[in-house]
Amino acid sequence: MTALLRVQDLRVRFRTMGPLKALATGTKAPFIDAVCGVSFEVRKGETLALVGESGSGKSTIARTIIGLQRAVSGSVSFDGYEIEELSGAERKPYLRRMAMMFQDPVGSLSPRLMVRSLLTEPFRIHGLKDRDAGNEAERLLRMVGLPADFARRYPHQLSGGQARRVGIARALALKPDLIIADEPTAGLDVSVQGEVLNLLARLQDELGMAILIISHNLNVVRHMSDRMAIMYLGRVIEVGSTERIFEHPCHPYTEALLAANPEPDPDAVLNRIELKGEVPSLMRRPSGCEFHTRCRYAQDICSRVFPETSASPHDAKHSFRCHFPLEREAPALLSPTGFD
Incomplete structure (x- = not known):
């Protein structure tokens, strides 16, 4: 199966103190390495899970892939193209084929915008002016099982499960080939978690997209993923099929x-x-x-x-x-x- 996303020797670090303080204290390396030489790939149509304790670097990897965080070294290639080597104009079509569901379902939605504006924002960002905003919002809401009148609600009027469905709908707006789902069931009741996971599985079957799921919930991982990568202190220490790792x-x-x-x-x-x-x-x-x-x-x-x-x-x-x-x-x- 062809690799859609390939991460190779990725290293991400954060500064722990300013240059002047580092000079005054004689600190030669005022950094921490949050991600250390991580490599993995996500194949077309599959689900790969990144698993590990909080602070193991999972979300940092996701943010680096999507372009919200810069890497010190290593590479992220999508469909055979090195993302960092592309200019802004060249990179945009590839970033359009990736979408991210953030960990906080309500906090990731602007409180000043109605659901309709939140769902159609990707079209404005990518200059797709030929789309009818009302029709697109209704289509996306219908896709995730929400009534059309939710388009006129604000995020504070949504439950956690409803906000998560809106987040899924927004991620699907441009029909991406890859969705990065950061803790998709965080903060949700068990019954709602099942609904969200079944929704993602159904949409994956219908649309053929790949999913990179980030979670420390092993029941979610076993239900959703084809393969899994275990992380510890910013490194991948084990990779294999989900069934194989759970059994052996x-x-x-x-x-x-x-x-x-x-x-x-x-x-x-x-x-x-x-x-x-x-x-x-x-x-x-x-x-x-x-x-x-x-x-x-x-x-x-x-x-x-x-x-x-x-x-x-x-x-x-x-x-x-x-x-x-x-x-x-x-x-x-x-x-x-x-x-x-």
Whole structure:
């Protein structure tokens, strides 16, 4: 399957202090790396999930792809074209083929505009003056299951689920090939979450678009995605098919994430894995494998050597970064780092 979006060695950093303060304090690198050498691809018509704890860099990647955040290095190519290498006029047609659903369904809608104006704003931005605003707004509302009279409402008159549907409708306005959905079920009741996910799945089947879904909700990920990429401290540490990773995770961090997933069956036997210690600060990244301070399988090499990317012996498309993957026999726990 052809890659629609390809992210290669992406690095994004943020300044932690101004130049003068850095000079006065002798700080040579007043930055934190929020995204460190991330690579993945989204194929046409598929759903890829970026999964990880809060602060792992998922939303930063999304904002960089869509052009709201600049990368220090690396590349983002869409349909074979390097986005950063295109001029503003050349880039616009490609950005038009991507759309983003932001994490806050109400906060991402301007409180001063009615729903009709919010839905037709993409047409104005891209200079599509031949469209009838009223007809387009009604079409988009109908597509997401909202009555036509919602066009005259303001965002504060919408519930969370209704605001999310408006956000989906706005994202679909220009018939994009890729939708980036940042926590599409955040802040919604469970029943409304199901409605939103089923709506996205139906629209994907009808329109054939690809979806990059960003979430830490593993039930959402399992329901929606074909493949998933696990992130930790701004790095992708495991990538593979969703079914394969849920059944046979290779990285210990992935194992712990899956074990912590809520189980609706009250009679289910739970095998929780408690991670010791705190998530390390981005300003003080551990040496070697950055997960070794919390990993129950960690050995001396883990604190010294950063692991290379390896492929699972059972699935060449399932890759991970770990010295002691779970599919091999784990080392004896003689002195596991981070435990008493």
